[in-house]
Amino acid sequence: IQSPMDFGPLNFLQTTNTSSLDFGRIVFNSPSAVLRAQSPEEISMLLRFLSSSSFSKITVAARGAGHSIHGQAQALDGIVIEMDSLPSAISIHRGAESSPSYADVSGGALWIQLLEESLKFGLAPRSWTDYLYLTIGGTLSNAGISGQTFKYGPQISNVLQLDVVTGKGEQVTCSPTESSELFYAVLGGLGQFGIITRARVLLQDAPEKVKWVRAFYDDLETFTQDQELLVAMPDVVDYVEGFMVLNEESLHSSSIAFPSHVEFKPDFQHGNVYYCIELAIHEYQDKNTDAEQVVNEISKELSYIPFHFYTVEVSYFDFLNRVRMEEINLRSRGLWEVPHPWLNMFVPKSGIKEFIELLLGNISPSDFEGLVLVYPLLTDKWDANTSVVLPEASEAAGQEVVYIVGVLQSADPATCSAECLRSLLYRHHHVAQAAADPQIGAKQYLPHHPSQGHWRDHFGRRWDRFMDRKARFDPLSILSPGQGIFPRTYTSIST
Numbered sequence: 318i319q320s321p322m323d324f325g326p327l328n329f330l331q332t333t334n335t336s337s338l339d340f341g342r343i344v345f346n347s348p349s350a351v352l353r354a355q356s357p358e359e360i361s362m363l364l365r366f367l368s369s370s371s372f373s374k375i376t377v378a379a380r381g382a383g384h385s386i387h388g389q390a391q392a393l394d395g396i397v398i399e400m401d402s403l404p405s406a407i408s409i410h411r412g413a414e415s416s417p418s419y420a421d422v423s424g425g426a427l428w429i430q431l432l433e434e435s436l437k438f439g440l441a442p443r444s445w446t447d448y449l450y451l452t453i454g455g456t457l458s459n460a461g462i463s464g465q466t467f468k469y470g471p472q473i474s475n476v477l478q479l480d481v482v483t484g485k486g487e488q489v490t491c492s493p494t495e496s497s498e499l500f501y502a503v504l505g506g507l508g509q510f511g512i513i514t515r516a517r518v519l520l521q522d523a524p525e526k527v528k529w530v531r532a533f534y535d536d537l538e539t540f541t542q543d544q545e546l547l548v549a550m551p552d553v554v555d556y557v558e559g560f561m562v563l564n565e566e567s568l569h570s571s572s573i574a575f576p577s578h579v580e581f582k583p584d585f586q587h588g589n590v591y592y593c594i595e596l597a598i599h600e601y602q603d604k605n606t607d608a609e610q611v612v613n614e615i616s617k618e619l620s621y622i623p624f625h626f627y628t629v630e631v632s633y634f635d636f637l638n639r640v641r642m643e644e645i646n647l648r649s650r651g652l653w654e655v656p657h658p659w660l661n662m663f664v665p666k667s668g669i670k671e672f673i674e675l676l677l678g679n680i681s682p683s684d685f686e687g688l689v690l691v692y693p694l695l696t697d698k699w700d701a702n703t704s705v706v707l708p709e710a711s712e713a714a715g716q717e718v719v720y721i722v723g724v725l726q727s728a729d730p731a732t733c734s735a736e737c738l739r740s741l742l743y744r745h746h747h748v749a750q751a752a753a754d755p756q757i758g759a760k761q762y763l764p765h766h767p768s769q770g771h772w773r774d775h776f777g778r779r780w781d782r783f784m785d786r787k788a789r790f791d792p793l794s795i796l797s798p799g800q801g802i803f804p805r806t807y808t809s810i811s812t
């Protein structure tokens with residue numbers, strides 16, 4: 318950028334503390350300028366200018382909360398738009414008989430803000446992420462998954478309408494019936510087709526309380542069988558997740574938000590690994606629900622290690638905001654702002670055993686720092702028109718169980734040097750590559766790939782559609798360069 322004045326009335330900052338930083342702390346690409354946009358019109362003005370200037374090589378990344386791992390919201394020598402500068406503009410609409418309740422909310426607002434606002438009306442979104450300090454636009458650009466996904470689908474299955482500024486600078490309102498190609502492209506679209514400035518998110522009645530259960534297992538097969546039993550009961554169960562218990566520390570750190578004394582004392586010698594199922598049942602004061610009884614009945618159906626079944630009751634807000642407690646704890650120990658070489662994979666049910674073996678062969682369970690999440694999703698709750706790709710075998714088979722495995726590892730520089738971090742990244746890359754083999758048939762969630770060839774493999778038979786959508790909505794490849802999918806094109810287009 319020669320001078321900020323080149324862009325007329327837009328006010329640029331040279332840089333901010335956050336524009337080259339993300340949660341991963343692995344990639345630090347500096348932009349040339351930062352726009353703290355005040356309105357979608359400013360974003361549109363910038364993108365219109367860039368796509369009509371034939372000399373421009375400048376790229377643009379929307380930055381939500383910057384909770385990516387590999388610089389996906391960064392723009393080397395380009396422009397970062399910090400989306401938190403837009404007014405959060407949350408408005409709640411209560412539905413009548415046949416029309417659903419929904420919220421209109423800025424793409425730059427955080428899910429926690431939407432939760433706080435909607436709870437004032439006794440309403441809340443149906444589908445969540447585990448952590449709420451992420452933006453609406455950031456998670457909708459990926460999928461947005463958590464323990465409710467088996468029941469309601471990912472967050473991208475719970476959106477009625479979007480306002481988007483395309484790579485050409487056009488401001489478009491889109492939905493399943495209006496500019497539907499753009500609507501589906503943007504959902505799970507990795508920021509490649511447009512910038513989400515407003516989303517209309519489905520709401521439902523919020524429960525007051527939640528019965529939150531943890532049950533422990535000493536073998537993978539029983540653990541996954543019980544998880545699959547639970548996701549087959551969407552009428553009674555509201556949330557299902559699970560995690561691996563690899564060492565004492567992982568047992569302790571995962572229990573911070575769970576207010577119960579857990580008596581479980583596993584023996585980690587001889588390479589033993591344990592598992593924990595987490596489930597929740599909503600409690601509504603004004604509906605005739607007896608969550609306690611539901612929990613009792615469910616406990617009879619499950620095959621956990623005898624007696625290691627723990628129940629607590631917490632407010633719905635505290636339940637949804639549980640990871641915040643872990644964040645506060647980790648921050649107090651200086652362990653939040655450290656590198657995070659995370660790997661997330663969708664693994665078909667048929668390959669989960671082999672995948673866990675592969676993973677265990679490539680991590681060191683005794684000193685693993687962080688959490689490994691393992692829980693099932695049901696593919697029929699995902700819309701194949703969106704840009705997310707699930708494992709292809711599962712897509713073909715209609716309703717099917719796919720596991721999400723989240724290797725949420727921390728690399729504290731005090732114990733893990735730069736060399737150690739490189740080695741963790743290398744091992745995760747190796748796991749991702751080996752698991753993509755048809756034998757397991759896994760695909761990355763929140764994907765990160767080193768070359769366009771890898772991206773082509775990632776998208777598989779959906780690659781042509783992804784490219785067509787790019788040509789249509791961001792033909793100069795201006796948007797989200799940090800994903801590393803398309804190189805910037807310099808020729809101008811007529812708009």
Ligand SMILES: Cc1cc2nc3c(=O)[nH]c(=O)nc-3n(C[C@H](O)[C@H](O)[C@H](O)COP(=O)(O)OP(=O)(O)OC[C@H]3O[C@@H](n4cnc5c(N)ncnc54)[C@H](O)[C@@H]3O)c2cc1C
Pocket residue numbers: 339340378379380381382383384385386389390391400424425445446447448451452453454455456458459460461462463507508509511512513514763797799800
């Ligand atoms: C502690 C933690 C917990 C997490 N838990 C979960 C979880 O439970 N489930 C889950 O699904 N994910 C989870 N994630 C991952 C998270 O959903 C993604 O990293 C998501 O991208 C974060 O949103 P963000 O606002 O920080 O996005 P950013 O990192 O800022 O951006 C991500 C990508 O989206 C683009 N983008 C950002 N805003 C917009 C917009 N408005 N319009 C278009 N493109 C945009 C960016 O350019 C970038 O390419 C977690 C991450 C962390 C760090």
